Amino acid sequence: MFRTLMTVTVAGLILTGCNSLPADSTELAERTAPLEYNTVVFTDYNLSRTWNDGIRDAGRTYRLSVENHGQRPTETGTTEVFAVLRNHTDFDYRIEVRTQFFDDYGVPVDARPTWQRSTIPANSVSAYKTLSTSTQPLKYRIEVRELN
Structure with a gap:
């Protein structure tokens, strides 16, 4: 009787584990989301992640978050993007941050956007800013990753 009860319990735990994903799974909402413009994304899932299932149920974990982001024209006619x-x-x-600019057709206009290093103080906010090299109207995508 005890052996049967143990077998059923172990089988139940195994089946539960197979249906759930750990919090550090690569099957995360951010990685499968469609490409969006005029937004900030965390390309490193350790910074901000969402999972549907897991050992501790669904949820959201974040070390960094976006308080505000946008774009504004400069005096020279280019665009300043900030986060x-x-x-x-x-x-x-x-962290490292970079911005990719896109034209109205969704084609990248910068050949190789460069990563810029930054440090955000503990329990604080910090602004990232960059300028486009074109005077045409552009869309942007700011990417943030952890610096190792």
């Missing part, structure tokens, strides 16, 4: 990022941790967070 205000918030650090929710108790330590300084080192």
Whole structure:
């Protein structure tokens, strides 16, 4: 009787584990979402992630979040893009950020956007800013990843 009960319990735990994904799974909502313009995305899932299932149920974990982002014209006719990022941790967070600009057809206009390093102080906010090289109307996508 005890052996049967143990077998059923172990089988139940195994089946539950097979249907659930751990929080660090690569099957995350951010990785499968369609490409959006005029937005900020975390390409490193450790910074901000959402999962549908897991050992501790569905949820959201974030170390950084976006407080504000947008674009504005400069005096020279180019576009300045900015993002205000918030650090929710108790330590300084080192990140890399880059912006990719797109034309009205969704074609990238910068050959190779470069990563810029930044540190966001603990429990604080920091602004990232960059300028386009074109005077035409552009869409943007700001990408943020953890600096290792």
